[in-house]
């Protein structure tokens with residue numbers, strides 16, 4: 001797929017700017033804080049309906065404006081499609097596909113696929129388990145947009161359950177000669193929420209596990225190619241319902257659901273005291289190891305970079321396999337963070353197979369051939385110009 005145009009209105013520091021992408025590779029060059037990442041963020045929004053830098057639409061709308069909008073025309077094998085997201089300060093959004101309103105996010109997601117790779121991703125290995133869950137969830141949504149709906153339902157039940165646990169804890173009175181809160185827990189709506197949590201959680205786990213299983217061999221192959229094959233990468237989906245092997249999570253959902261419920265029962269008193277849900281995929285981990293050593297604790301900077309690069313390249317290929325069209329790659333300020341060998345691996349892997357939008361503060365990292373075949377746009381204070389119109 002190919003993003004032909006992107007039109008940003010009152011979006012971040014863009015008043016009203018349309019960009020035509022005239023080559024498979026576009027390099028956006030400019031000083032810091034000029035709007036390069038903002039442009040990539042606008043493109044990503046049309047794919048994921050999310051920003052990896054902000055959770056509030058208010059941040060995305062230009063200061064002083066009421067509405068912000070990102071619109072793009074994406075060429076796909078079947079036909080070109082126009083996608084548009086309108087943001088409001090109230091948080092209400094309007095999504096349209098070819099001018100028709102979409103009632104559900106689900107009808108919008110999955111039309112345009114991207115892989116984002118920014119310098120923030122370089123913390124994926126060392127960062128919190130939450131950042132790895134986010135990364136995996138983002139990938140699964142690209143592969144199966146329905147997963148976004150599942151996650152939302154799971155989160156809703158999780159929030160209700162946590163609120164109820166806190167309420168039970170607050171209302172429980174040992175003064176009334178009761179020492180065990182179990183009765184109060186089972187008399188409440190908790191068992192209903194437990195069942196919902198287990199059903200939805202099993203589905204979430206199954207999809208996560210499936211994605212890791214498919215991604216692993218591709219990431220390993222890239223890891224070997226970048227690192228010369230000296231180190232062996234393993235990726236393990238470490239479910240919080242740890243009684244189960246990943247293959248059981250994929251193939252025996254009913255057994256897993258029952259195990260999930262058993263574990264909830266086992267942890268009931270701990271959950272009561274903590275006032276929060278301790279069982280479920282919101283506590284999953286994705287464990288990376290290099291030569292059987294946990295990467296989170298022991299990987300060097302260089303090893304982490306190789307690993308993240310291998311994961312991103314694997315994501316591109318996996319999405320292409322599943323969706324049937326190459327996704328668009330958004331490289332935000334990441335080349336400068338990679339050494340020449342890793343830069344070359346990345347640039348060679350991209351060639352012209354994936355449309356790529358790259359931000360950079362200087363063009364020094366690119367070889368002459370790349371510069372010759374790329375569209376180069378200058379970005380300055382929310383304005384975009386062809387190279388030569390101004391020199392950033």
Ligand SMILES: Nc1ncnc2c1ncn2[C@@H]1O[C@H](COP(=O)(O)OP(=O)(O)OP(=O)(O)O)[C@@H](O)[C@H]1O
Pocket residue numbers: 011012013014030031032033034035036037038039058059060061062063333359361379
């Ligand atoms: N809602 C907003 N309204 C107006 N301006 C905004 C808004 N959000 C961000 N900006 C401005 O956008 C600029 C940052 O742009 P961006 O993050 O795209 O930088 P960049 O060009 O990618 O720079 P760097 O190389 O440092 O990453 C800042 O000047 C910031 O003040």
